[in-house]
Amino acid sequence: MSGLARPVAGPIVRPPIAERLAGRRERRRTVDRAWRGLALGATIVAVVPLAAVLLFVAVKGAGALNPDLLTKPPKALGVGGGALNSILGSAQMVALGALLAVPAGILAGVYVAEFAGAQAARVVRFASDVMVGIPSILVGIFVYTILVLPFKQFNAFAGSVALAIIMVPVIARTTEEMLRLVGRELREGSLALGLPTWRTVVSVVIPTGLTGILSGVMLALARAAGETAPLLFTALGSRLVNVGDFGKPMDALPVFIYNGARQPIAALNEQAWGAALLLVLLVLGINVAVRARSWARRAG
């Protein structure tokens, strides 16, 4: 309507302002509102599953949460007993896995952030990005072939190693990110004083980035605590309480849940819900604590 028959120079003929501002764009306005409504709806849909899962885990799990669940191992025959074997098993294997993974992961992160040349850094970073995305069941198969098959014995050590392999890339990545964030400001200051790089790293940069690195470790631990598949072919699982014998099979909370869910016995299903509540409280607790702190730091 406007802008058609206008020459470049000369007297201008325009439709009056009032008309142009009168807003004959009902359709565009409706489309705008419709899409924005859809986008809001999609967000709600994205949030609902979390609420639903947490709700049912809380409700059904609370029903099954009794002292027996936490303090007794499963009964040899029939139903009853608890998940003591799994709780202790998870604690031990995650601990041993962390013992292996935390130093290795932090050092690898330090390497990429501080000492590696551009090419080496790219390679290691690529490898850790890929390893974060590997299906954990394949890690389980790998550890099976090297730590179970040769000894013809399922064992908790293999389980710990599998968890460690899953944790290392996560820890390495967060360590590297933390160091890059921290290092920039401090590095220049201390280098200007003549301090060698490694000294700067160990005594200045790492301590400053420690909270961030620890957060990364916590998140890795939470992830390892929730893994099932890599344990199925390594530590296998066991109804017996195993404390300290890493040469034999050991149970874990996720394995307990999986097995309990598969049985056609209601009482065992209920125990699975109870164990799930425990696991969710642990994992989400760590996640909320870690992420809430970093959110607060970013927003503040």
Place this chain on the structure above:
Amino acid sequence: MMEVNGGMAIDTATAPPPAAGVVDGPVGLTGPAAESGPAPGPTAAPDGSQAAGAAKLEVRGLGLYYGDFRAVRDATLDIRANAITAIIGPSGCGKSTFLRSINRMHELAPGARVEGTIHLDGIDIYGPDVDPVDLRRVVGMVFQRPNPFPTMSIYDNVAAGLRLAGRHSRAELDEVVERSLRQAALWDEVKDKLRAGGTSLSGGQQQRLCIARALAVDPEIILMDEPASALDPIATLRIEELMFELRGTYTIVIVTHNMQQASRVSDFTAFFSMDEDRAGYLVEHGPTPGIFTNPREQLTEDYISGRFG
């Protein structure tokens, strides 16, 4: 209402005499605006043409806030039609904020608030009947850093505004694109590569592309926020020449921190400064020659001669 400050030479040969007392739209549209302050007068002839010198925009008691922070305090001035008005002043005194209140971009910022009124040809642009989306077709904007759309060709960049309005006919788009690019003095340089990406041009060309893009939707007012500050001197000169050419057809308001540019280019100048609580305020305004050779306020004199309090 239509005050012509002494000493201003208006080229009356190209401007039809203002027809006072003629309203260019149903009075009802001004709605609540009619109650606020002195009734803003109709200034346009029935055929939409306007005298250079008539007030296109009437700003009254404008206060602009970001949350609790007041960025602009109590601004009152007229912007003349078909002329170039320069807004000058030190950094942080609300010049850009003021500019962005004219096309209602200010309210997009979080916590943004507006007090006072702005009337465009007698219509309160913040009135309930005015949709900001419509307003922004009538009041165009060119930004400090050229921002052509990188995922669109030169042609599509210029046509973007038209397509928004639902014009898709090839013939119409072709014509408007060419016209706009000619107006922006860019046609000859890009006519053979209209399909090339929007970002394949030099900085100065990109800015002229952005100007063409703004012209294509046929605005009446063009706002420019330091349009040449990111460009080299030669590109800057071309932008200034362009502004001269556009002046008779469009009302131009330009924010600039470059005083020489303001004195070269503009017909009117408004000088903003900042008070103790960092609120910007209008110190004085008037025809450019007067402001630069004989300002009324000491603060203006200080700024222009490079002194700061």
Place this chain on the structure above:
Amino acid sequence: MTALSRANLLLARRGPRRADRAFVAGTRISGSLLVATLAAIALQLTISSWPAWVAFGADLMTKTIWDPVREVYGALPFIVGTLASSAIALVLAAPIGILAAIYLAEFAPRRAAPVLTFVIELLAAIPSVVIGLWGLFILAPALQTTVYAWLIGALGWIPIFRGPSFGVGLLTAGIILAIMILPTIVSISREVIAAVPDSQREAMLGLGATRWEAVRKVVLPYARSGIVGAIILGLGRALGETMAVTMVIGNGQDIPTSVFDPAQTIASKIAVTFNEASGGLQTQSLIGIGLILLVMTLLLNVVARLLVGRVTRGPGR
């Protein structure tokens, strides 16, 4: 004590040079160990599955019978199950995820956006086995009696919607997968959308566009390659997801012809069968299909990283 004064103090102490070199060497070893582990996984899976490849060749991927008695193994039903369940997951999760990301990045109230993003990302932290538990006992029966019953009633004449439904099956697995990859898609898409420069939005709004028009015409094209990367990363995650899928996919043996049929993915087949396989050809075949899964997820991960990395450097392809 400030960092600089701490540094000053350290300058005074001069430790043995050997410690320096040992430390750096230690980090280098760790870095190499990481890369070596990745290579070792790929290598070991190949070696361990070699006899199966020798025995069957491409038949391992194209034949449909998995028979431990006759020692003949074809994994086509599992490959189909993997692809089909992931496809369903993408079809459901991509539109919802992208729309949610747009809402969070563009339209959500400033205070609400970080909280909502946080909540959605929290979903990604829930262990797969817990989601499987919920899916098996809550979601599947609920879907069976409501949505599926309606679908079968209305569309059951179309082959892929042929009933009956047992609650568990291909579609349920797809839905569970969609729920699990949603946080990935939302989180990454939101970041790339938020990274689009404000000057672009302003330019479009300045021309008189509505907020949605600005998103559709400028923001989305700019962020396109990053969003595609997010979807591919989601796909990679869906392919490798094991426990939740195993618990709701129904442990089927044949190629599913209806979405309500029980099915099996590569990961779920391995999870269910690996420990009963007696270590011979069957185990090797299972490792073989695991290798296929590894290759698929590796490729997807590489492509996704390339795409997402590109957005932070410039506008979409």
